[in-house]
Amino acid sequence: MSRSPRIAVVVFPGTWSDRDFIHVAGLLGWEARLVWHLDSDLGDPDAVVLPGGFAHGDYLRTGAIARFSPVMRAVEAFAAAGGAVLGSCNGFQVLTEAGILPGVLLRNDHLEFRCDWQPLRVEHAAGPWLGGLTDGETIRMPISHGEGRYYADPEVLDELEASGRVVLRYADANPNGSLRSIAGIVNARGNVLGLMPHPERAAEAEVGGTDGLRLLRSLDSWLVAQPALAERRL
């Protein structure tokens, strides 16, 4: 690898996990920069992260206003070109509202904000964000959300399942009433991951676990295996 991966971390008004991602990027040896939601230029990154939080106060619906921020045109173009995009928690909600991922995240069925360590089953260890994990393994990452109940029409759910796009499922108890215990899905091409858990909060043993770091580290080998990207990185 000729240089470290460059990560753009998108910040909306109300985003709260942006600096955690910057910190973890440092642990991984990545270059990371914050991109304000009014910027329409991502700065030619190797990957884009939409962190958790409460973009635009979660007003109207989670992610609904963020979808129209100028930076989202650039994120859509980056995703459409096959670039690696990770949306965690509120970032997942933004990706569904933007139509980059199908479905929607509804209010937790018990109405509580749930913040806890959560076991997750890796259903398909592939792509930029999960390629370094193993099919069927159970990992642990924190969840921290009030609106994480994944919902999509039955036909959409069947299509997601049949095409292997349900990549993460809640193991043991379902913490929010998510249909089919879905915790994370990818787009059809597999380059965009949306997940409710927070990998950036599971990156150091001192805070309870490092499975999130393992997940994020998948990006390194994925980038090397992308010929077009590798060429650009020389």
Place this chain on the structure above:
Amino acid sequence: MHWQAEVHVRLRPGIADPEGQTIAGGLRSLGFATVSDVRAGKLLRLAFEAPDRTSAEAAVAEMCRRLLANPVMETADWELRADEAAAVEVGA
């Protein structure tokens, strides 16, 4: 012309509404024992300008389609009326 629209955003039928169910439980606890269901939604009151009713209707429909309701989980309907009070104020 000035218009006011009251937009009602509702969860689509069949989608679980834990907020509504919780409110229904609260009403039953208060003694309203016959309450069998509550569905929670949103009421949005819009004030805007459009030359005539046809274009005002079209504008509200477009606003609902593009932002106010997410068709995956919600429906929207609205009542539209000419806002004569605002017209008088501006005209004065």
